[in-house]
Amino acid sequence: MNITKLKAAIDYAANRQFYHQHWNGDVDLATPELTVAQFQQIPVVRKHHLRDHWEDIMEYGDVTDFVSSSGTTGRPVDVPVHRLQEQIWVNSVGRVLSEMGVQPGDFVIQMLSNNDMYTLGMLVCQAAKQQGVGVFRCSPQRVNRLVDIMKYHRPKFIVGNPLFLLEIAERLGDAFPSKDLLPKVAYLAACASFDANNHLTAAAQKVKEVWGFELMLNEYGCSEIGSIGFECNQHNGFHINDDYLHVELLNPETGRPVKEGEPGEVVVTTLTQPRGFAAVRYATGDIASELSTQRCTCGRYGPRLGAIIGRVDHQLKVKGQNIYPEFVLDIVEWQACTDKAVLVRYRDSLERDTVVVCVELNNDYLDKPAQAEKQLSEALMKHIAVGPEICIVEHGTIARVTAAQMSQSNGVKVPRLIDLDSEQRWSELPSCQKSRLG
Structure with a gap:
């Protein structure tokens, strides 16, 4: 940890009005030195701070470019690049x-x-x-x-x-x-x-x-x-x-x-x-x-x-167990039966979050969905005590739902977790088999 550079970074940031308010006296700007313990007490900044306090955080200066941060609602987080x-x-x-x-x-x-x-x-x-x-x-x-x-x-x-x-x-x-x-x-x-x-x-x-x-x-x-x-x-x-x-x-x-x-x-x-x-x-x-x-x-x-x-913000809770989408998808995609996979989260009729692994089968398993479902179930249960629901969907389904999600973003990152706003939208996805694990 380069304390000298960290102190210089803090002193530089202190010129922005937001940090004075955010630190609320927790950072002693008068001290010529900084300890590791003091640094670790500084409150973190999150994306919603950038969105809600843009004018007090950002500085145009000798700006030559702007980049936009994805995943925000309300005011976009447009970052000036000096x-x-x-x-x-x-x-x-x-x-x-x-x-x-x-x-x-x-x-x-x-x-x-x-x-x-x-x-x-x-x-x-x-x-x-x-x-x-x-x-x-x-x-x-x-x-x-x-x-x-x-x-x-x-x-x-x-x-x-x-x-x-x-x-x-x-x-x-x-x-x-x-x-x-x-x-x-x-x-x-x-x-x-x-x-x-x-x-x-x-x-x-x-x-x-x-x-x-x-x-x-x-x-x-x-x-x-x-x-x-x-x-x-x-x-x-x-x-x-x-x-x-x-x-x-x-x-x-x-x-x-x-x-x-x-x-x-x-x-x-x-x-x-x-x-x-x-x-x-x-x-x-x-x-x-x-x-x-x-x-x-x-x-x-x-x-x-x-x-x-x-x-x-993508951590999922399945029957009390916390899991990350990439961990689940990596297990599913390594299975011989899988061609494509994506996680879908939607709210059911009782307003509960429901998590589903949507899987498109490769050509060798198109006529063997039951065998594929067993293979996927065993693989997930080996690594996760309580697994999400598995749904084998028709070819082209994942491309459609990801394209719809990407149309609402910058279209660069392919989403691995799709949020649907209702159980009805989930039921509209074409599928040939559903099975629940755990």
Whole structure:
């Protein structure tokens, strides 16, 4: 913990009216030094604070860009990005490209959105150009254009959401290019690709098999903060950009730091100035599996963040047991019978939350739903004492419900938890079998 940088961050943030009110005298700005205990007493900032006190938190300054944070209601959280801050964000993303092995003169397909105030796509483009790399900017919806790029230009690198990469292969079918035409290295984004044990998720493994990638790396960040950490070639978690950020893992119920090796909520303090949003203990809402200070096998020292295994606001309670959507879906998607899966939450007629795992079967199990249901049930019961309901749905159902959910967001992240407002909307989903576990 760099106390000097943390004190500078606090002093810088203290110029914003919000922090004076939020700290309410808990932070002694007059003291020339700061202790770890004092720092850990500072109350966290959450997204609703950014929404409700925007004018008192944000500062335009030498703003050169704006990014929008998703998942808010009411006033959108539009974060001004200062000129020097943007360069730090570009440098952070550039570390991922360097780890991938990009060299001047290489080509990369960039499939993340460059529109709607989404941040990572633009940063990838800027970082690639800064390193002398040619960028093909192409929407994942333009599959034929992607095929042409791969056929005529043979880019070695590709940046995109792994779920979109699978969708592209599915849409092309027999027209999907042969592996010798496909990029060899992937920068996966906007979706988890490894689990708490640093193993590939089922979706990432499937992407690797379908596309034939020789190397896949992931990165973790958020719109309000920028890039927080990146995965190295050893796949031991995210190396935190600790020259720019200080990261803690807190117990979301107590607000206290968790022990090393335990999961907790990612809380970030920005260490560089100027910034449109000067974050002092900003609680991201993301749950990471661990925060390690052990030396990585790649040789780097410094803190590493484990996999993002859920969201504080996505924690589900099934018959009194707390579970995270990604944990459930990873179990389901590893089963031989599963083609696609998504979690659906809806309110029943008694206003109770009901959680359902919707599963589309692969071709080998289309005529064996009972066998598939047994396989899924046993897998979930092995890991979860009380499991959610399973519903095997017709092909195309998951695509429809996720598309409807994405139409209400920036359309970049594929939702893994779908909230329906009523039991009637749930009953309208076409299904061929329902079974309840536990």
